Amino acid sequence: xxxxxxxxxxxxxxxxxxxxxxxxxxxxxxxxxxxxxxxxxxxxxxxxxxxxxxxxxxxxxxxxxxxxxxxxxxxxxxxxxxxxxxxxxxxxxxxxxxxxxxxxxxxxxxxxxxxxxxxxxxxxxxxxxxxxxxxxxxxxxxxxxxxxxxxxxxxxxxxxxxxxxxxxxxxxxxxxxxxxxxxxxxxxxxxxxxxxxxxxxxxxxxxxxxxxxxxxxxxxxxxxxxx
Numbered sequence: 039x040x041x042x043x044x045x046x047x048x049x050x051x052x053x054x055x056x057x058x059x060x061x062x063x064x065x066x067x068x069x070x071x072x073x074x075x076x077x078x079x080x081x082x083x084x085x086x087x088x089x090x091x092x093x094x095x096x097x098x099x100x101x102x103x104x105x106x107x108x109x110x111x112x113x114x115x116x117x118x119x120x121x122x123x124x125x126x127x128x129x130x131x132x133x134x135x136x137x138x139x140x141x142x143x144x145x146x147x148x149x150x151x152x153x154x155x156x157x158x159x160x161x162x163x164x165x166x167x168x169x170x171x172x173x174x175x176x177x178x179x180x181x182x183x184x185x186x187x188x189x190x191x192x193x194x195x196x197x198x199x200x201x202x203x204x205x206x207x208x209x210x211x212x213x214x215x216x217x218x219x220x221x222x223x224x225x226x227x228x229x230x231x232x233x234x235x236x237x238x239x240x241x242x243x244x245x246x247x248x249x250x251x252x253x254x255x256x257x258x259x260x261x262x263x264x265x
Contacts, residue, residue: 047237052081052097054088054104055158059225060201061117062101065248069241076237085156092230098238100228101245103157110231114242117249118222120215121165124148124189124196124203127210131195136217140169146176146194154180158223162197165221186211199223 053062069078081097085104091097092111105113123142125131131142143166150159166173176194179185185196186206196203203213227245229238 047075047235048077048079049237049241050079050081050096050098051100051241052083052088052091053101054083054085055102055155059119059199061119061225061248061251064251065245068244068248072244073237073240076241084154088228092228098229098235099241102226102228103161103223105157105224105226111228112231113226113228115224115249116227116245118224120200121162121197121221121223122200122203123214123216124186124198124206125212125214126189126192126195127212128192129195129212131214132212134214134217137214138217139165139219140171142195142216143169143171143173145174147173148177148179148185148188148194148196149173149175150185151178151180161221161223165197165216165219168219182206197221 066078066080069076081091083091085102088097088100088102089108089111092100101116102113105115107113123131123137125137129145131137131145134141150162152159174194177188179188182198182202185198186202186209188194189196190206190210200213203211207213227242229242234242
């Protein structure tokens with residue numbers, strides 16, 4: 039069994055509403071490569087418990103889709119991912135390479151739960167606010183797994199991060215971008231306002247570095263060959 043080097047430290051990362059995040063995987067890989075002596079523990083919880091844990095010292099740093107700040111916690115945007123429509127494999131919407139939002143809203147939608155998924159719910163809500171007609175809500179879900187299952191079964195369409203949609207292609211879910219829009223889901227780095235440790239400061243810089251990397255071309259992921 040290996041022994042940690044002298045001076046090695048620990049970093050406790052907590053995430054909420056994560057789903058499949060390519061930038062998160064990239065960040066964790068870089069962290070392991072560049073600072074192997076820092077033991078990184080990873081937890082997942084709700085946004086409320088995430089913030090509470092940061093305030094009580096249970097966690098050192100968090101990643102969330104909510105950018106709300108307080109007098110004791112900062113929220114810094116670090117990366118963004120394209121949002122797109124998750125469409126059933128036999129949907130009439132597949133005649134569009136880019137779906138107009140008013141046309142999409144003619145169909146029932148599987149939406150994120152406003153409390154359990156508060157961050158992504160608010161960000162998706164801002165996209166839907168651009169039209170006058172409210173969406174037809176088929177279901178509200180707390181996970182991308184359930185959303186994609188319901189979409190594949192034909193219950194409705196969803197608006198989700200592109201990487202999550204592509205991951206469920208074998209289930210019968212197809213990605214389509216929105217016409218004339220390039221909505222993005224922003225992920226924030228949450229940490230207490232107290233003075234940060236050296237390892238936490240370096241982790242934050244790595245997160246910002248990952249955020250500056252190219253995340254891939256949404257149009258390529260949604261080409262007709264991806265059906």
